[in-house]
Amino acid sequence: MTAYFIRRIFQMIVVLFISAIATYALLNLAPGGPLQGLRQIQQGGRFQITEDDIARIRAQFELDLSLQYRFTRWLVGWPTGPIVLGGTEYFSDVVVGCRKPVESEILNDEGQYETKVTGCKEVVYMKDLVGRRTSRGLLRGDFGLSWRLLRDRPVSDLIVSRLPKTIQLIGLSTLLSLLIGIPLGVYSAVRQYSKFDYFFTSLAFMGSAMPTFFFGIIMILLFSILPKDAGWPYVPAGLSESVRGYTIPLIGEVAAGSVKDRILHLVLPVAVLTLVQIAGWSRFVRASMLEVMRQDYVRTARAKGLSERVVILKHAFRNALIPFITIVVFTLPGLFSGAIITESIFAWPGMGRLYILALGDSDYPVAMAIFFILAVLTVIATLLRDVLYTMVDPRIRLS
Amino acid sequence: MKNRILLILGLLVSVSMILSACGPAAPAEPVEVVVTQEVIVTEVVEVEREAFTTPHPILSDLKVRQALSYCTNKSDLLASVYPLTSEETRADLVMHTFIPRDHWAYAGDANVTIYAYDPDAGRALLDEAGWTLAEGATFRNNANGDELSLKFTTTSAAFRQTWAAIWEQQMADCGVRIVRLHAPASWWFGDTTGVARRDYELGAFAWVGQADPGGQTLYACDQIPFPNNGWEGQNAMGWCNEAASTNIKLANNTLVKDERIAAYAVTQAEFTKDIPSIPLFNRTETFAYNAGLSGIDPQPGEPYYTYNVSEWTLEGSDTIIMGFTQEPASLFTLVEDAFVAQLAYSLFRPNQSTGLNYDFQAQMVKQLPTIENGGTTNNDVEVAEGAKVVDANGEVVDLAPGVKVKNAAGEEVEFTGGTVVMKQLVSRFDLIDGLTWEDGTPVTEADLELGYKIACDPESGATSFITCDKTAAAEFSANGYVQTWLPGVQDPTYFLPVWPIYPAHQLGDVPAAQWATNPLVAESPLAYGPYKLVEWVKGEKMVFAANEFWPGGAPATPNIVIQIITPESQETLLLGGEIDILDSTSLVGLTETLVAAEGEGKIKTLVNPSATWEHIDISLFIR
Amino acid sequence: MSAAQVATLSPEAVTIEERTPFQIVMTRFKRHRLAMVSMIVMIGIFLVTILAPYIATFEIQELSVNKYFVPWGTVDAETGRVHHMGTDNIGRDYFSRLIYAGRISLTVALLSVLISETIGVIVGAISGFFGGWIDSVLMRFVEFMLTIPQLPLLLIISSMILRDDQLIAIPDPILKFMGNILLLSPRDSRNAVLIVLVLAGFGWLSAAQLMRGTVLSLREQTFVEASRSLGASNFRIITRDMIPNAMAPIIVDASLGLAGYVVAEAALAFLGFGIQDPVPTWGNMLAASQQFMLDRPWLPLVPGLPIFICALAFNYIGDGLRDALDPRLKL
Secondary structure, three states: OHHHHHHHHHHHHHHHHHHHHHHEEEEHOOOOOOOOHHHOOOOOOOOOOOOHHHHHHHOEEEEEEEHHHHHHHHOOOOOOEEEEEEEEEEEEOOOOEEEEEEEEEEEEOOOOEEEEEEEEEEEEEEEOOOOOOOOOOOOOOOOOOOOOOOOOEHHHHHHHHHHHHHHHHHHHHHHHHHHHHHHHHHHHOOOOHHHHHHHHHHHHHHHHHOOOOHHHHHHHHHHHHHHHHOOOOOOOOOOOOOOOOOOOOOOOOEEEHHHHHHHHHHEEEEEHHHHHHHHHHHHHHHHHHHHHHHHHHHHHHOOOOOOHHHHHHHHHHHHHHHHHHHHHHOHHHHHHOOOOHHHHHHOOOOOOOOOOHHHHOOOOHHHHHHHHHHHHHHHHHHHHHHHHHHHHHOOOOOO | HHHHHHHHHHHHHHHHHHHHOOOOOOOOOOOOOOOOOOOOOOOOOOOEEEEOOOOOOOOHHHHHHHHHHHHHHHHHHHHHHHOOOHHHHHHEEEOOOOOOOOOOOOOOHHHHHHHHOOOOHHHHHHHOOOOOOOOOOOOOOOOOEOOOOEEEEEEHHHHHHHHHHHHHHHHHOOEEEEEEEOOHHHOOOOOOOHHHHHHEEEEEEEEEEOOOOOOOOHHHHHHHHOOOHOOOOOOOOOOHHHHHHHHHHHHHOOOOOOHHHHHHHHHHHHHHHHHHHEEEEEEEEEEEEEEEEOOOOOOOOOOOHHHHHHHOEEEEEEEEEEEEEEOOOOOOOOOOOOEEEEEEEHHHOOOOOHHHHOOOEEOEEOOOOOOOOOOOOEEEEEEEEEEEEEEEOOOEEOOOHHHHHHHOOOOEEEEEOOOEEEEEEEEEEOOOOEOOOOOOOEOHHHHHHHHHHHHHOHHHHHHHHHHHHEEEEEEEEEOOEEEOOOOOOOOOOOOOOOOOOHHHHHHOOOOOOOOOOOOHOOOOOOOOEEEEEEEEOOOEEEEEEOOOOOOOOOOOOEEOOOEEOOOOOOHHHHHOOOOOOOOOOOOOOOOHHHHHHHHOOOEEEEEEEEEEEEEEEEEEEEE | OHHHHHHHHHHHOOOOOOHHHHHHHHHHHOOOOHHHHHHHHHHHHHHHHHOOHOOOOOOOOOOOOOOOOOOEEOOOOOOOOOOOEEOOOOEEEEEHHHHHHHHHHHHHHHHHHHHHHEEEEEHHHHHHHOOOHHHHHHHHHHHHHHHHHHHHHHHHHHHHHOOOOOOOOOHHHOOOOOOOOOOOOOHHHHHHHHHHHHHHHHHHHHHHHHHHHHHHHHHHHHHHHHHOOOOOHHHHHHHHHHHHHHHHHHHHHHHHHHHHHHHHHHHHHHOOOOOOOOOOHHHHEEEEEEHHOOOOOOOHHHHHHHHHHHHHHHHHHHHHHHHHHHOOOOO
16 A cells, blocks of 8 residues: 555656646746736837836846746746855856847748747846846745736735635535535435436536526526615625625624625625536436446345345445545645636635636746646545545455 | 337438538638748758838738728727717717827817728729729639738727627628637737737737827837847837828927927828828726715826825715726836726825826926926036937937937037037926825935935836936935936926835835835835725735825725726626726726616716727738 | 147247347437437427528628617518527627527537547546556546646647647648538638647546546456456457446536536637637627626527527436446346
8 A cells, every 4th residue: 555655646746747847838838928018008208118128027037048947946946046166156157048039030931931039139147147036946835926916926925815715615615515415416316207306307407507607697686686676685796705884684784894794795606606516416426326226236235124224325325426536536626726707706806716817917926836736736636536446445456 | 110210310410410511612711812922042041031021912002001991980880899878979989090089189180181981982992902803702802813801910808809890891891801810918918929029910909098199109110120129119010101200209309389289290191191000999988986976087188087086975984995807916016017006006105297188287296397387497508428318319328429419409410529509408396295104204305216216226127217217317305306307308298207206214225126025015005195005905905094194184085995806796796885986997888787777876987088099000011 | 827828829929029229228218208308409409500501591790780789589671681589789690690609519519529538438448447557657647637727728729820820730621521510611610620629638538537437446347257257358348348337427427528518618718719709609609798798687598598408408318328328227
C-alpha cells in the first residue's frame, strides 16, 4: 500500500509540473495581457505613450524576459541576478530577454507577408535583473503580484478574500445535494415504475436539462422581485450581504450584515445550485441502484431472509455508490472553483467570478494561481477516488 | 412486421439526412482578393520590405470609401442599438467628423462633406470605380473577376454585434460583401495583436472623448505606427494628408481658441474629403437611479459625475449605494488608468478641475490660471544652444542647429546657432483654503511637491512622463506652485493643474518604487475630499464616510458605499433596492425594464450624449 | 395436460420463438412509453430541421431595423410572409432562425457525443482492463487533461484562427460535408468542426474514467475468468464481455452528455466562441436573449425550450435504451 502511495505521489508531482508548464505556456500565448487597451486611450498633451513607455511597462510585468526565465521566476523566484560566488559574478552577461524587439516584414511560406520579431534592439542581461521586483516563488507559497485585478497587490489577498464566500456557497449546496439527492435516487430506484418514480425522474430530467442562468433569473423573478412588488415575503435578489437594513413582511426587520441577513442572501443561490445538482446526482444514483439491484448477490441476500431494508442499505447501496464516488470526489476542486454562472447572476463574490475576470483581463498571476491550486485539488481528488474505490469495493485491487 | 416498419423508418431518416447533405448547394465561397507581387529574390532568402507601404487594392480608392459612406445609414444603426431612446435624441448623436456636432470645435455642417444616406449615389460610385453588379448577383465584381469582399473586425460585445449586422446588410444592399469577424476584446485591444498591429481592413471600436478634442496622435502624418518605430502612434489607418496633419498639430499647439477652431476646421474638411475612417455616432451615457435620489446631475464633457457628490440626498436613508460592475484594481491612480478607479478616487480626492459642458472649471484650486485672468504669463525668453526646448513637432529636444522650433512670433524657424526667442508659459496654481487631510493635517505645498516627485519618478510605475519631460521647473510655496514649462510648450490646456496631491506627512519617506505595492497608497489612501475611505472589502464593497475636515461643510449624505455587482445582476439589484445608482459603465442603453420601472416611479433614468464615439477605421495600406 | 395432448403438440408450440438480440432490444424499448414518445418527438424535430429550407419563411440574415420584437403571428407588410414567432431586436424572424439553428446545434451535439464516448470507452476499457503502467499513464494523462484550463485554450484557439485561417488544418472534404449538413459555407462550418473537436476533446475524459471504474469491477468477475479459460483473447474479452456489460452507465452518461453538449455550446456562445452571428445556433440565440431577459422573461424559452425538449428526449431515450440493453434483464 505504501509503495502504491509513494508511486502515486511521485506521479502526481510529475503531472502537476507538466500541467504548470503547459498552462503557463498556454496563457502566455493567449492574446491580451496587462497592456491591453493601453494604446486605445486617446493621447493628448498630458498623456502620450511612446515606445520607451511600452518597453518600461512591459519590463515592470516581466514581459521582456524569455518564457523560461519568467516561468522559473514564477515557480521558484530564481534567477534574480548573476550568481555571486566569492565576490565574482557568474553568468552576468547571459541574455535573459529582450526589452525592445525589432519587428520586420517577412515573406512566409505561403507567400504572404507577416510581421515577425527578427531581432532585438535592446537586450536584457542577467545583471539587469538585480533589483527588479520578483516573488519568492510559487513553491515557497508566494503567488506573486496581480497585474490587473488587484494591481500590484498580492494574489493571495485576492484569493483569500473570495475563498470563504465560495466555500460557503458550494459547501452548503453540495451538502444539501448529497443529503437530499442520494436518498431520493435510492427511493426512486427501489420504487421503480411507481408514480413517485415517474414524477421525480421527470423532474430530475428537466432540472438537468435547464440552463442555469435561465433557471436563476426565473427564481429571482419568482422569489424576489415579484413578491416584493406584491407586498409578500421575499428574499434578496443578489449579493452576499446588504449594506442597508431592510424589512421583510412576516420575517421582520433585518439588520445589514447580520447572520439573518447573510442567511437570507444565501437562500436563492444555494437553492439554484442544489436543485440543479440534485437533478443530475439523483438520476445517477437511481441508475446505479437499479443496476445493482438486478445483481445476483442482492437476490441471494433476499433469499437469505434479510429484511428489505438491510438488503438495500447494506448490500445494494454500498455497491451502487462506487461509480458515484467518481462524481462526488470531484466536487473537491469545485469547492475552490465556485460556480461561474450562478455567481454572476446573483453577484456572489466568489472564486468563479474571479476566474472569469482573471482570464478576461489577462491577469496571468491570478489565473496561474487559480489553475495551479485547482490542479493540485484535482490530482488529490483523483487519488482520493482511487483509495475510496479500494475501500468500498473489495474486488478492486490496486496493483 | 412492426420491426420492419421501424427499420424502414430509421433508414428513411438517415437516407434523407444524407440526401439533404447532397441537396441544395451551400452559399458560394467568397473569392479572396489576392495581391500578386513580383518578388525578385537575390542571395538573401528572407525578403524584407517596408511594411504598410502597399496601398490597399480596394480601400485605397477614394470612390470606394465614398460609396461606403453613402451606403451607411447612421440613423438606422442608432435605432438598432438604442431602440428605446427617442428619435430626437438619436438624431443628435449622428456624427459627421471626429468631433461631435455640438462641440465648440466642430467645423460646421457647411464646411465639411456630409455623406447623407444615399445608396443610389453609392452604387453609382462603385460602378465608376470598376465594381459592377452582374445580373442577378448580390455582390459586385471587378474586371478581373475579383469579388468586392472586405473583412470587418470588431469586438464580440452584443452592442457591436447588433449594429454590425445592420451595417453588413446596408453594405450588401450596395453590393459589398462584408465578412464579419467578432474578436475577443483581449485580442482586438491587445498589446501585440489587433488594432495595435493594424491587423484589419475595416475595424470598428470606440474612442473615448476627452474634454479637449486633441487628435494629434490620431491624424498626424508622423503618428503612423510601423514595425520599426515600435508601433508608436494612433494613426493606424495610415492617413497622411499634409494640410490635415499640419493643422491638427497647430490646433494642439496654440493658445488662441479662434486659431484652434480654424485649424480644426481645416482638418475636419480634409478628414471628410479623404474618409480615412467613417465616423458613425456618439454613444450615450445612460444613468438609472433610485427615484428618491436627488442632486445627481451628470453633464456632458465631465465623465466624473461625482463632481457634486456632497449635494446628493436619498430620501429616508443616510447611505447612498453606487453599483459598480467592475471593481477598482488599485487606488493609486497614477498607475491605474481604469475609469472605475478614477471615479472611486474622485469621492475622496476630488479632481482639481472639472470639464462640465466641454469647458473647464476649477475645483481644488482657487482658479484656473489663464492668460486672461493673469494667472499665467506667456513670456518671451531667449534660448541658447543646448537648452532643452520643445520643437515644432512637439518633441522634447536639445536645441541644436537643424532643429525646427516656433519662435515668439509664431513662425516656424530652423535654428542655425546663437539664440532664438521662444515663448514660455509660467503659471501659478493655488490650492483652495482649508483643504485638510482626514487625520487633521492641513494640505500644503509639501503635498504638491511629493506629487511632483512621484509623478516624475520612473520607478513609480506611472504610464506617461510627457508632462514631466515638458516641465522646466516647478517651485512650491505658500500652498501652491509656480509651473514653468519648457520654451516652445504652447499646450491649449496649459491652465489645468499639473501635479497630484499626496500626503507628505505619511508617505514622504517611502521610495517611489514601493508606492504601487504599498497598501497605504493602493488600498487605503488618506482623503482630503468630502468623503473618506473607511473600509474596502475586496470583491464586495467600498465604504465611505463623511470627512469632518472638509472645508465645504458636511456632505448632505453621510455615507456612500460602492457595491461591486455583476452585469447580469445589475438591473435586478437596482429594482430590488439593493443599489441606488447604475452609471454608464454598467448600462449600455435603456432597456424596457428600466423604462417600465420609470413609468411606475421606482427609478429615474437619464440619457446624455457621451464623448465616446463609434467609428469604422479604414486601413489604407496592407502589410 | 394428458399424455395424448402432449404427444400431439408440435415442437414449435412448446419452444419460445427465437428472436435476434435486436428484436429483443426493440421489444423492451417499446415497453418504455416515455422513451417511445421521446423517440417520436426527436424524429419530428429532426424532420423539421432537415426540411428547414422548405419550412422557413425568411432567410436567417434578413433583418429590418424597424421591427423591434414584433409580436407572434405578425404579417410582414411588404411580402406577406408571417413571422410565426415574431422577430428579435433587429427584425430577424425567430422561427426561421430557430429551425436552421436546430440543424447546427443537434449535429454538433450528436457528433461530439459520438466521438467523445467512443474515445472514452476505448481508453477507459484499455486502462481498466490491462491495469499496470498502461493504466497509470492513461489515467495520469486524463488527470493532466482535466487540469488544463479549457477557457484559455479556447481563447488561444480563437485568436490563432483569427490570425490565420489555415492554421488548424481541417481537410476540405470534411468541411464541405459539414457545410452541406449544416447548410453553411465551408468557411462557416470550420467553426462548427472546431467546436465539435474541442467539446469532444474535453468530453471523453469523464467517459474514460467512468468506463475504467466499471471495467475495474467487472474484470474480477467470474465470467471473465470463464472467457479467459475458454481461450478468448484480450481483445475479445474487452469487446464481448467488458463493453456490453459496462454500457449501462456509459449510455446514461451519453444521454446526460448530449444535453450537456447542447448547453455547453450555449456557454461557449456566451463567451463569444464558436459559431457566431449571423449564423444562428440555439446556443448563441440563447446567449443573445440574455440581454433582454428581464424585459421579456419568456424570451429565452424560445431557443431554450428546444434545447430542453431535446435534452429531455435524449434522457428518456437513454433511460429506455438502458433498460432495453441490460443483458441481465430477462424479457
